[in-house]
Amino acid sequence: MHKLMIFITLVGNLVLAKLVIAAESVTVIADESYPPYSYKKDGKMTGIYTDILRTVFDGMPDYKVTIEGVPWKRGLKMMEDSESFALYPPYKHAKRPYMEYSMPILSEEVAAYCIDKVLANPRPNWPDDYHGLTIGRNSGFEIGGDKFNEAVYAGKIKLSETKGNDKNLLKLINKRLCTRQFCGYNLSSNR
Numbered sequence: 001m002h003k004l005m006i007f008i009t010l011v012g013n014l015v016l017a018k019l020v021i022a023a024e025s026v027t028v029i030a031d032e033s034y035p036p037y038s039y040k041k042d043g044k045m046t047g048i049y050t051d052i053l054r055t056v057f058d059g060m061p062d063y064k065v066t067i068e069g070v071p072w073k074r075g076l077k078m079m080e081d082s083e084s085f086a087l088y089p090p091y092k093h094a095k096r097p098y099m100e101y102s103m104p105i106l107s108e109e110v111a112a113y114c115i116d117k118v119l120a121n122p123r124p125n126w127p128d129d130y131h132g133l134t135i136g137r138n139s140g141f142e143i144g145g146d147k148f149n150e151a152v153y154a155g156k157i158k159l160s161e162t163k164g165n166d167k168n169l170l171k172l173i174n175k176r177l178c179t180r181q182f183c184g185y186n187l188s189s190n191r
Contacts, residue, residue: 023064073140
């Protein structure tokens with residue numbers, strides 16, 4: 001009887017401990033180079049999406065959520081290999097069936113930035129009017145559309161991929177690119 005009481009006490013303590021244990025820990029990964037939406041500053045993740053998600057996570061007392069910044073391309077690989085629970089910003093794309101979500105956090109508009117010399121002549125037709133140019137976009141992004149990808153594959157447009165908006169912006173300023181991310185008009189915001 002004494003051993004049975006000890007066993008019951010131990011099981012009861014384990015059940016109580018489970019009820020008292022702190023919230024479940026979860027790590028969410030984020031694009032560390034996508035200002036102003038998500039980026040590292042002084043070693044800590046910040047940005048519009050990060051602020052929104054921290055507010056949401058604060059309302060989830062059963063979870064202790066840690067946000068870890070990674071390069072976008074690495075984050076995609078981690079999601080594809082099921083090495084991570086979640087990645088933001090989430091963007092649906094046919095090439096990424098492993099990334100499912102119910103709705104976007106925000107609706108983004110993709111903007112095109114070119115040097116004045118490139119835009120001296122009107123270029124209303126994306127991507128046909130941009131043949132012969134070097135177009136920059138962030139590594140792992142899938143923006144630009146099928147016709148753009150075909151032009152890159154055919155060698156009509158040169159694609160330069162770089163980690164992060166800031167690096168692409170510097171390339172644009174130094175006239176090594178036509179754009180910060182890519183040239184075009186209201187193209188899909190699928191990254």
